[in-house]
Amino acid sequence: MDYQKIINIAVIAHVDAGKSTLVNAFLKQSHVFKDNEKVVDCIMDSNDLERERGITIYSKNCSVTYKDYKINIVDTPGHADFSSEVERIMRTVDTVILLVDSAEGPMPQTRFVLSKSLEIGLRPILLINKMDKADQRATEVIDEVYDLFLELNATDDQLDFPILYGVAREGIVRYDWDKDTNNDIVPLFETIIHHTQPYPNLMDEPVQMQICALAYDDYIGRLGIGRIYKGTLKAATPYEVCNANGTIHQGKTNQIFVYKGLSRISVDEIQCGEICMISGIPDINIGDTLCPVGAPDPMPAIKIEEPTLSMNFMVNDSPFAGQSGKYVTSRNIRERLEKELEVNVGLKVEDTDSTDTFKVSGRGELHLTVLLEQMRREGYEVAVSRPQVILKKIDGVQCEPVEEVVIDVPTEYSGAVISALNVRKGVLNDMEEIGTYTRITYMVPTRGLIGFRSDFINMTHGEGTIVQRLADYEPWKGEIPQRENGALISTETGNAMTYALWNIQERGQLFIGAQTPVYEGMIIGVSSKNMDMGVNPIKNKKMTAVRSTGNDEAMKLVPPRILTLEGAVEFINDDELVEVTPTDIRVRKKYLTEIDRRRHYRALGKLDAQEESSK
Numbered sequence: 181m182d183y184q185k186i187i188n189i190a191v192i193a194h195v196d197a198g199k200s201t202l203v204n205a206f207l208k209q210s211h212v213f214k215d216n217e218k219v220v221d222c223i224m225d226s227n228d229l230e231r232e233r234g235i236t237i238y239s240k241n242c243s244v245t246y247k248d249y250k251i252n253i254v255d256t257p258g259h260a261d262f263s264s265e266v267e268r269i270m271r272t273v274d275t276v277i278l279l280v281d282s283a284e285g286p287m288p289q290t291r292f293v294l295s296k297s298l299e300i301g302l303r304p305i306l307l308i309n310k311m312d313k314a315d316q317r318a319t320e321v322i323d324e325v326y327d328l329f330l331e332l333n334a335t336d337d338q339l340d341f342p343i344l345y346g347v348a349r350e351g352i353v354r355y356d357w358d359k360d361t362n363n364d365i366v367p368l369f370e371t372i373i374h375h376t377q378p379y380p381n382l383m384d385e386p387v388q389m390q391i392c393a394l395a396y397d398d399y400i401g402r403l404g405i406g407r408i409y410k411g412t413l414k415a416a417t418p419y420e421v422c423n424a425n426g427t428i429h430q431g432k433t434n435q436i437f438v439y440k441g442l443s444r445i446s447v448d449e450i451q452c453g454e455i456c457m458i459s460g461i462p463d464i465n466i467g468d469t470l471c472p473v474g475a476p477d478p479m480p481a482i483k484i485e486e487p488t489l490s491m492n493f494m495v496n497d498s499p500f501a502g503q504s505g506k507y508v509t510s511r512n513i514r515e516r517l518e519k520e521l522e523v524n525v526g527l528k529v530e531d532t533d534s535t536d537t538f539k540v541s542g543r544g545e546l547h548l549t550v551l552l553e554q555m556r557r558e559g560y561e562v563a564v565s566r567p568q569v570i571l572k573k574i575d576g577v578q579c580e581p582v583e584e585v586v587i588d589v590p591t592e593y594s595g596a597v598i599s600a601l602n603v604r605k606g607v608l609n610d611m612e613e614i615g616t617y618t619r620i621t622y623m624v625p626t627r628g629l630i631g632f633r634s635d636f637i638n639m640t641h642g643e644g645t646i647v648q649r650l651a652d653y654e655p656w657k658g659e660i661p662q663r664e665n666g667a668l669i670s671t672e673t674g675n676a677m678t679y680a681l682w683n684i685q686e687r688g689q690l691f692i693g694a695q696t697p698v699y700e701g702m703i704i705g706v707s708s709k710n711m712d713m714g715v716n717p718i719k720n721k722k723m724t725a726v727r728s729t730g731n732d733e734a735m736k737l738v739p740p741r742i743l744t745l746e747g748a749v750e751f752i753n754d755d756e757l758v759e760v761t762p763t764d765i766r767v768r769k770k771y772l773t774e775i776d777r778r779r780h781y782r783a784l785g786k787l788d789a790q791e792e793s794s795k
Contacts, residue, residue: 184250184451186251186252187251188273188274188407188455190253190277191279192276192293193279193293198281198348199279201349204351205351207244209366242255242441246372249378251369252439254455256269268393270300271482272406273302274378275305275375276293276294280306281310282317282321283310283317284588285324287586291332294332301335303375303376304341305341308321308322309348311345318345345357346365379452382410382411384411386411387408387472390406390409390469391469392406392467393405393523394464394466394522396522397459402464403457404457404458404461407454408450408454409452409479411452411472413436413470414433414436415433415449416460417432418432419470420474422476422477422478424465424467424481432460434460436457467481467482487526489541489543489547489570490570491548492537492540492565493540493564494536494537495513496561498702500697502561504561507560508560510536512560517538528541541570544650556760560762561760563758563760564758565752566630566754569625572653579656580625580627580653580654581625582651582653582654585606585647586621587636587645588617589643590618590640591617593640594618596639600635601624604624604625606623606628608622609621625654634750662753664710665709666707667707667712667713668684668688668705669713670704670715671715671716672700672717672718672719673700674698674718676698677694677720678694681693682737685705687707688709690704691706691743692704693740701773705740705741744765748767755777755780756769756770
């Protein structure tokens with residue numbers, strides 16, 4: 181087998197900096213697509229959820245050829261919740277392209293992904309993207325990036341990074357934005373091959389490959405994805421599989437694949453340096469090392485940071501359970517969660533005292549709600565509780581996760597945001613004005629950010645942006661108030677009527693419209709007061725009360741607030757659940773009847789708000 185020059189690169193940045201768009205430009209200018217082929221935006225975001233949300237959730241691979249080099253490209257997620265995807269692939273690449281928005285500068289997630297690449301010893305390439313913005317401030321942004329490198333203890337070699345400027349959406353990268361006139365990304369290709377050495381020729385050594393990701397194919401089963409560090413990997417060949425826990429067992433590869441453009445191509449053998457995919461070993465896991473039979477040489481285990489949030493996934497026991505879902509039993513839910521654990525290493529699933537409830541831990545709300553959204557699309561029904569932070573004992577002190585939050589908000593709304601974060605035990609770190617906007621940097625307990633995003637959208641009239649990342653664990657900050665407003669709780673089961681909703685809407689904001697099926701204990705809206713309120717949404721106007729059509733008021737309903745899955749999870753309090761089904765997302769009380777709720781509050785040693793206010 182002839183040796184080929186291979187360079188593996190990862191594109192890293194915070195969310196919405198243009199990573200997937202840059203990968204599109206790589207593929208287009210490498211003539212991966214046919215002339216008559218229609219190319220969609222962000223083609224690497226192939227998952228339905230990724231397309232709908234406009235974000236990257238899973239790391240993905242593709243390859244392009246430039247001169248006599250093969251360049252494997254890894255597109256990484258930008259959200260902190262999916263940082264476990266970034267942590268794994270950093271070992272498989274030779275350099276990273278750090279993408280930074282020309283106006284926003286480096287954001288919290290930029291710090292995380294950059295720190296991981298610097299720890300491994302990679303030498304990044306800086307690309308200042310979106311140079312066509314009217315408010316671009318490239319010179320200041322470069323200074324901010326240098327400061328960030330120094331904060332992260334970069335070496336002299338790492339500080340000597342090349343700087344390029346571009347507009348990924350138009351497929352343009354230049355050495356000097358004002359002087360150069362090229363309209364392609366050739367400068368980026370040239371910088372990659374001159375800045376990074378191709379992988380050394382170690383084809384004569386014993387094979388060594390480490391698995392960094394998993395996939396599944398309905399026809400050939402479980403697939404392992406990783407890099408070959410030494411030797412040559414062959415199809416239909418037995419190897420020793422060294423697990424992270426130190427055990428060794430034999431496995432035999434079936435088919436092996438390399439990436440060519442966006443496709444995976446089955447080959448007979450693969451040289452060292454390649455990122456490839458293998459099939460045939462059903463119990464392959466992340467961190468496993470493939471070695472020749474009789475010569476085990478395991479690589480260091482891949483360390484993944486611990487989850488910070490947990491939610492209880494439980495069997496849906498509402499009166500409407502089983503009406504739209506195919507998979508509703510605890511056995512169905514357990515099997516689905518176990519299947520997810522095979523590919524989602526940032527996730528943790530534990531049993532609880534109840535056989536119908538599973539404690540699922542992840543890196544953030546988005547990490548867990550994406551899993552829920554996938555499950556409901558597959559036909560699962562499940563009820564979930566309010567997210568809880570995972571606490572740690574450090575030197576005998578109870579500690580909780582604290583996040584760095586960077587907020588860009590119109591200056592007139594900054595006071596309201598600061599006030600809200602102070603109530604949530606936040607500490608102001610920095611504040612600066614950028615044009616008509618104010619950038620606020622806060623350290624806030626993760627608990628305090630649960631449910632904050634919807635309040636933030638309201639208080640900034642949808643004009644603010646918020647970015648967060650896990651910073652550290654700090655001692656427990658004390659009690660943080662939950663949702664101030666109470667809930668409008670249905671006291672009856674049936675179809676909601678316009679007449680009843682028209683009267684109820686004066687007492688708060690509704691989540692449902694006319695003719696929506698409701699049941700006792702279901703939350704149909706948020707109250708304008710700080711106490712729960714029982715209402716009858718199925719009451720209709722008595723026909724005997726009709727005098728004449730001219731004398732009746734026209735009953736116009738205010739459009740309801742439609743809860744998304746994330747919105748519902750943020751909305752609920754500790755005594756409430758989100759009911760997730762393939763067709764509906766509902767919120768409800770854990771205890772559906774009024775008498776059960778009162779009994780529960782008394783058992784906890786506290787009266788409910790209505791009893792307290794009536795005394």
